Amino acid sequence: MGAVKTKLFEYSQDEMDYLKTLDPQLGGMITRIGRIERVIIPDLFAALIHAIVGQLISVKAAETVWDRMQNRFEEISAYNLAQQTADDIQACGLTMRKANYIHAISSTIAEGDFLLEELRDLPDREVIQKLTKLEGVGQWTAEMLLINCLERKDVVSWGDIAIRRGMMKLYGLDTITKQQFEMYRQRYSPLGSIASIYLWHISFVD
Structure with missing residues (x-):
């Protein structure tokens, strides 16, 4: 696992x-x-999903859901999550709305319509601009990715x-x-x- x-x-x-x-x-x-x-989580996709899981819930609740997702799906990758249904994702303790966002984002990235790895070379402002075009990703989520994955300093x-x-x-x-x-x-x-x-x-x- x-x-x-x-x-x-x-x-x-x-x-x-x-x-x-x-x-x-x-x-x-x-x-x-x-x-x-x-x-922090160096993998961009896993870090993005982790940040979405953490939206508007306590740190403890987020970690419970995150542990369930890792146990249920084993590999937190765009391809793997795109193969699941939103119901499968929601069953880990997420709201249906978040589950739909995660499924849609996973599919978009798995199909190559959003190139996550390109974010590594962009300045902070552009990373935020690109990420917030994904439905379900707001300013806070993008900023968490900057710290908790990309290790941006400011x-x-x-x-x-x-x-x-x-x-x-x-x-x-x-x-x-x-x-x-x-x-x-x-x-x-x-x-x-x-x-x-x-x-x-x-x-x-x-």
Whole structure:
């Protein structure tokens, strides 16, 4: 049974140290927490399906569904999922809507009508533009692929509730506006993805 291969998001001590200088509050957290190991999926198709599974549900629920999919289908590939029915996919614990999206995307990619591998050579903005043309893929899903597959270094997603919650906890805010979010996002640049890894952690820690 071929479980989807994973690896750790690669970032250096120098990058951590530089990020600390960009934002003292985040820097204090990085010093206190130390290195965080962020598991990612290098395979573009598997990472895309994983991101779709994770839309609008908890991390725990997403991992339960993902485990079921790997057990049921063995290989998470465009060709293999295109051979399944939407009902087969939905049976793993997804909504029918998501199952239909996953089936349609799998078929589109299996038939060669969308060339996923070309994304590796494109800048972030173009990756998002191309991916969001697929029905069922929005900005957040595309941004998760940038971090959790392509290891792009400067992504902080406004659409990610946990990222926003992490920012609010870090800076002692009751709410956060898009303008405040943008200010912090620009402050972390060009290492926003590493900041995101810490903000996720802060969000889930009491």
